[in-house]
Amino acid sequence: MELNSGIPGGPLADKWDKHRFEMKLVNPANKRKFSVIMVGSGLAGGSAAATLAELGYDVHCFCFQDSPRRAHSIAAQGGINSAKNYQNDGDSVHRLFYDTVKGGDFRSREANVYRLAQVSTNIIDQCAAQGVPFAREYGGQLANRSFGGAQVSRTFYARGQTGQQLLLGCYNALSRQIGLGNVKMHTRSEMLDVVVVDGKARGIITRDLVSGKIERHVADAVVLGTGGYSNVFYLSTNAKGCNVTAAWRAHKRGAGFANPCYTQIHPTCIPVAGDHQSKLTLMSESLRNDGRVWVPKESGDKRAPHDIPESDRDYYLERKYPSFGNLAPRDIASRSAKEACDNGLGVGPGGRGVFLDFRDAIQRVGDEAISQRYGNLFDMYQRITDENPYKVPMRIYPAPHYSMGGLWVDYNLMSTVPGLHVIGEANFSDHGANRLGASALMQGLADGYFVLPYTIGHYFATHKPEPVSTDHPEFKRVEAEVHERIKRLTSASGKRTPDSFHRELGRLMWNNVGMARTEASCKEALEKIPQIREEFWRDVKVVGGHSEMNMALEQAGRVADFLEFAETMAHDALTRDESCGGHFREEHQSPDGEAKRNDDDFCHATVWEHRGEGEAPKEHREQLDFENVQLATRSYK
């Protein structure tokens, strides 16, 4: 497996411009001769599908939901970053670039992050032109708020539903192209494998989730915008349908998987209420603009939160990180919450929670102003917990939320399989070991609107894919494998449901490869995952047939892939013998509990090559060169 990042030479600020000029173009009249399969219709996939169709390519877009508008990008609450500097508070492309590299704990690729910061300003312009109803000031200008890891106010938002509004923007653009006949949309359609012909990605095998029909689709390039793998933990803030299948299948066909151990645990989620829990709900990070995080100073303090006087409270983020306070980056805020709870100071049932208190903000600006800012979040909190956050502080606890790791891509967003491109959360490139708040929407739209539409043309112009049809023997072979696998699942006659295995795997991953990891915990996970996988194939029960709508079968297939992926993830966590960002190895911490990086040995992306089931994956490395920022110990104090 060869890793050539293809980063253009020259000064950082000129790389993307220079590269855009150097890339080969496809003549406008020839674009319709090239077809693209786009898997996923979220911010990355939806924006890419729409933009590629506008350019004239023949686009086929697939999603497993009943409509492209349902993709999980929709759930993002807080906002999207952009280096507009509308607030005149010192922001710039370079500052957004620097904050993102630093926030990622110096484990991302400089050139990619710089490009991301550059196009961030185009994104806001594009979305405004589409009619995205961003929050505005009375004078009609766009409003901003602050997010973690930054000291400037650069986050654009639309109430508490920025994700839905941005997604509707790109869904509308996609709808227009579907209506014009430029995009063929396949809903309720799940990708189950990639077809590689003569070393190039040429198609996918899908299952129609209504009829159960297995279908072959051919194209000149395949793009995955299939999101992240946080559901490996079972309980996460991801939608129930989010899965690793597309990425994992691509990995098994030759795409390198980079840094799977980098998972983000979001600090402000509603704590687990019981064993029945099916998912965790995020409370937007924007709440930390006004909410203050604290725990009682004494363990076992049974007083009602508002009866605990100021002197008996520990506002631990403000105490430990005075300059960033409650807006410390996510990984740091999460670990601090865990530390407080590990020390017996946690609140609520089971002691796994900390307070997020709005008392002071309400006293300062009133109920009405707080409701304007966060009303829908407060309502949601009350519906779930039956507690009124205007009266009593919220209880929050960290939960798996985002995966920084993903399929390895070069500067053109192409994986190690030629023709297979990966965009959005599904790739690995921009967030390093920790993603800053309001940067996921930015990256998804950057990839889809402003990067891939340029780079994929270069691929077509330089690779000139040969005509291939779905009758090619390779399509038949891969389809037969998909059939075989489904048959194996539907004929399994054990006693346990797919969900029970998913819960078991999730518990193991959360305990051993979750917020904190050790050599021993990773080794234990590596020992137990194959046992669960074996047990799965021996004792799983999948009710119903394959030629009908069968949600148990869908889930079983996804769980089976998580059971394989988890092993590579644990492997990566064991191999990365340092702490960085969201990857916290307990062996490597400073005396005051901060993550301790090892730049001499681990300033690289670890890229795994699949070598067959039951075999350890092969490690490759992409060295990360920092020419424009100095590797420094991250400090938010």
Added chain:
Amino acid sequence: MKLTLNIWRQKTPSDAGHMERHELSDVSPDMSFLEMLDVLNEHLQVEGKDPVAFDHDCREGICGMCSLVINGTAHGPMKATTTCQLHMRSFKDGDTVDIEPFRAKAFPVVKDLTVDRSSFDRINEAGGFVSVNTGGAPDANALPIGKVEADKAMDAAACIGCGACVAACPNASAMLFVSAKIGHLAHLPQGQPERARRALNLVSTMDAEGFGNCRNYYECEAVCPKEIPIDFIAEMNRDWRSSVLKGGS
């Protein structure tokens, strides 16, 4: 808590369908409604029976994928709440709960509680957008939009496209949904050039898909999980009338 559930079962779109009774005893008040159905489905699968098919995804009230008519009300008894955010503390021990799909001619049942809402996508494809290609957009602050108008646009844009409005309406009218689409862009300067065409095209597609007309029952507003006000229907009617009079341009 113990509950008796009467659930609509329908194997295929052409199957007649029937209500099926289940007793469920291990229900916690802290469960969401869908988690309660998860528990039922676990039991059914262990017994080798086909689990109940229902749509769901984000489970935080924003993706619009969950549906269900619960005891006769779309999304159940709690105001401004999707089914996934409804919790079992809204029910009492010993209650009987009827669970049916969103019913409308334009929402055919796929299986059990799952319906096909692709008619909403087709309505949007007829013009629910601003025709602007990627690239070349002017600076976002070059066009100021007053907060009051921007907030109005946002009120309409909050629609999650779940279809509860259709399920609640005796006429199976989609006018709250369509008016929210139209109202969002009608309140923004970016939406003005295509405003008249949009109103005509969306409304005619809505009619062609088989949705009924509005008779001012206000049931849609009552069940809307995002509390989209019915005023948008009045605005849509005004836009539609003036477009017809202007000859659609």
